[in-house]
Amino acid sequence: MAVKIGKRTIELQTKPKIISYGSIVGKLEHEGPIGHEFDKHITDSFFGEKSFEKAESKLQKTAVEIALEKVNLKPCDIDKIFAGDLLNQCIGSSFGLKSFGIPFIGLYGACSTMALSAGLASIFIDSGATEKAIAVTSSHFCSAERQYRFPLNYGSQRTPNAQRTVTGSGAIILSNEGEGPYIDKVTFGEITDYDITDVNNMGAAMAPSACDTLKHFFEDTNTTPEDYDVIYTGDLGSVGTLLLYELMSREGYDLKCRHADCGLLIFDNEGQDVHAGGSGCGCSASVLASFIMHRFESGDFKNILFMSTGALLSPTSSFQGESIPGVSHLINIKI
């Protein structure tokens, strides 16, 4: 039975546990500062498939398989799968997961999908409706560039504040029993819109929503950044991170000492020439399902916030002169 605390936050009574996780990334992510943390990596952007989109589906399928194998579970042991991605009509998820035969809850939260899927899965478990659920998402640099910006073959120059979509996928298995860190609270965000229209500046588009969700969480729980080991954001990158600090400071919170951004962890921004950092659904997903989970296992983490940040744009809306609204969802993980 979940309990609403404050305006937005939901406290889970059964403490759904993350009993397993799996991650797979691309070559550049593997060569990055936390490359050794991921379960698998690919060296060919096509992953043996005929298109980038099919490769992305295979990434998602592989992340789920890794997570299942680690705890010796089969797809039929899982009640529900919560998934989404950045591709039009979320084909990364539907084609990647169709062979599992698990009831499928399709989501669209752009890069907020990992916290959205984990949050929904944990509420399903808390409600009693579900015993075991998987939350998974993915992104692929090549399929995202082709869809949102330009086909890679154009060789177009990226702006300094542009982020690089992570090629990768992360999956976690949540359960009403077993061992592992648990999801204690969830805060779902509202859509915020600061009229950012620059499609190369996702960080600026997402920072206001990150601030809004975080502020609500702190108010609802009567806590401050100092109460958490680390506060992870999904993929604000270097530009969005500075904006978040500024916005939070106006609200009276000093985030700097406790904050890390998955998009800034996954690449060496200068050495790997990725400009403002990593982005994409697969960014926070693969970091959660590796680096973050490992630190719970080693005892370094006891209580963190994980907030995925999404920019709800499409090329169509941008071509029509629309702004880029943002949405951020947050989960509080403890052990």
Place this chain on the structure above:
Amino acid sequence: MAVKIGKRTIELQTKPKIISYGSIVGKLEHEGPIGHEFDKHITDSFFGEKSFEKAESKLQKTAVEIALEKVNLKPCDIDKIFAGDLLNQCIGSSFGLKSFGIPFIGLYGACSTMALSAGLASIFIDSGATEKAIAVTSSHFCSAERQYRFPLNYGSQRTPNAQRTVTGSGAIILSNEGEGPYIDKVTFGEITDYDITDVNNMGAAMAPSACDTLKHFFEDTNTTPEDYDVIYTGDLGSVGTLLLYELMSREGYDLKCRHADCGLLIFDNEGQDVHAGGSGCGCSASVLASFIMHRFESGDFKNILFMSTGALLSPTSSFQGESIPGVSHLINIKI
């Protein structure tokens, strides 16, 4: 507290009530056999906006406003909004709903979205996490044709088994208290794939998933079609409906006497020249939030099944030679 019954079905203990609903449709839908049932209709495909996509967003916004007005609620009275649509990156929902300031759960289930959103909302309410939630979706003939098939200006000929995307939106408000029909059970479907590749034959792509979800529901609840006043499918149209009858008959169920398809209710297929019937997220959504709800109010219905059926294709997957997987989600509504 929700209870899992059988393999797939979830029974809700708190019986979340549908306390309000709102619908708005296009001109052709208003001229159809149930046109008088809808709350509002538009006469201009642009709905006073500059693009079909913006018109679709406005449809969704309007459906929510109608539902709120009927019970004198404001957006701030609503805990969560569950929404999705057919447009790339679900911009119909994100741009349509951003002004409400309600925590936003973005979904992608193609035409299965209405049952998906209502099912998720009811589980949130049952879990205690939410008091009042809105489930909403939309579609627009012109934005869907442009995105999935051809721009209308091409004047391309539609095949006889093609369906016409409904221009419309339907929203329902679910609550843990109040009066109205309630959601008693939910069954989320898995993705099924019968290797249908004809993008003009959505009915055939969705019928196997409809059969799968329905069969699971009957087995889980130990009921038969005769136990329900009507079993509504979303938008199988004339081709998909016949296929569903055949598939269900192989499983030992005679559906004919109890079945109706929202896609066949909304248009006069021959008189309105819509070929195999209506389709799109807005089809089952607008029929649920008008025709079906009215029959609960009049006392004609006591116990129905409402199953939205989705085809998980995108132009990209079809161009790459992929099949069209289907997914169907079901809610059991009683009074």
